[in-house]
Amino acid sequence: MRSSSVATAVLLLAGALAGCQEPDVPERTQPYEFRLSPADPVFRWPVGVPVRFWAEPSGALPEYVTTGMLSWANQFLYGEFYGELASDSLSADVLVSYQGGAPPDAPLTDDPPVQVCTGVTTIPTTQRDEDGRLRYTEPIRISVRWFSADPSDIANCLQRVVAHEMGHALGIFSHSPTATDLMALPVVVREPSRADRSTVQLLYHTVPNILPYQP
């Protein structure tokens, strides 16, 4: 009786373990092409290491960069990308600055998007390192500029455009064909969409051909 009770307990344990189920993997939104051309080499940041963004300490730019880092990090489930704000531009992986100075301070609003700013991400040239791998020769640079308009429209625009340009800095070099994606032009949303999410997830599970700049 007693030894049979022990055996029953062991069998219960084994039965419970055998009952492990394999749940379905969810369907995801179709990603778009993240390269300018499918034949282009792939760039993405190494997984599991924070990417250091330096933001010109002027106006609300550091806040926009912080928001952008968090927005993109939130698209992942398995720690593929996360960023941190660097205090020193010399140790940064991505440099973000204004072209023409900071705009007047203004709060962000929910007003409809107005295109009163632009941004450019400069992807550096590559060269082969000692091991023959392609590597960027300098940090990625993002520059944003704004035009005369309502200060809140400028702030809203800059936040959207900084997040968009950070998507390029993450390795999404193309633009989405869907207007409601953050990586579309013109930029009309603040956050990455489902398609942006699928695309950046796909990118960070693709083997890269280009390594980041190493100071």
Next chain:
Amino acid sequence: MAMKAPTVAALAALATAAPCSAQVIAEFRAGADWSSVLVTDVIVEEFTVQPAIAPSLGLAVGTPLGPKYEVALDVRWARSDLKTKQADSSRTIIPLTVWSGFVVLRWRLQQRWLVQAGVGAVKYDPSEDGRESTMFRDDQPLRATVGLAIRGEYPVSRSLRVGIDLGWSAHGFTTQALREEGFDTRIAHRVSLAAVLRWSNEKQ
């Protein structure tokens, strides 16, 4: 050496409990916990997410309910890396602490064998660094859990026993971020193997 401080703390707890007139059982445990896969996903290739085998510590306090039964409150801590495994590669996502607490009912089968069943809760507590890009970015789930265990004991003295405890528990695992992505709740299993030091002032 790493076990020294918790062992001293447990012995101190036992010494403090000794003057009580009620019958008290106090236990300290140290061992290892294994967890089943928490997530299976496919992005380019299939991969799984699973905590590595975790060193674990625990304390329990209980009282006999009769010659064969006892009830106890059992609290455990385990910490390891949450890892993703794909084909033949593995990567750490984030350090992960798992707390669990059970109210357990024990049944003494023989002088040296105990079985135990418990209900309680399990709490996932990931490290803060980089958490925003993980499945734990929006919540650190607290889930109801059930468990079973079997233990073999050896009396060292009238009031002290040592034992080996093999346990299993199960709970539904999900997080808000996983639900948003379209994942269903998955049953997670945990198996623990631990050495137990048990003190009691039971009349034997």
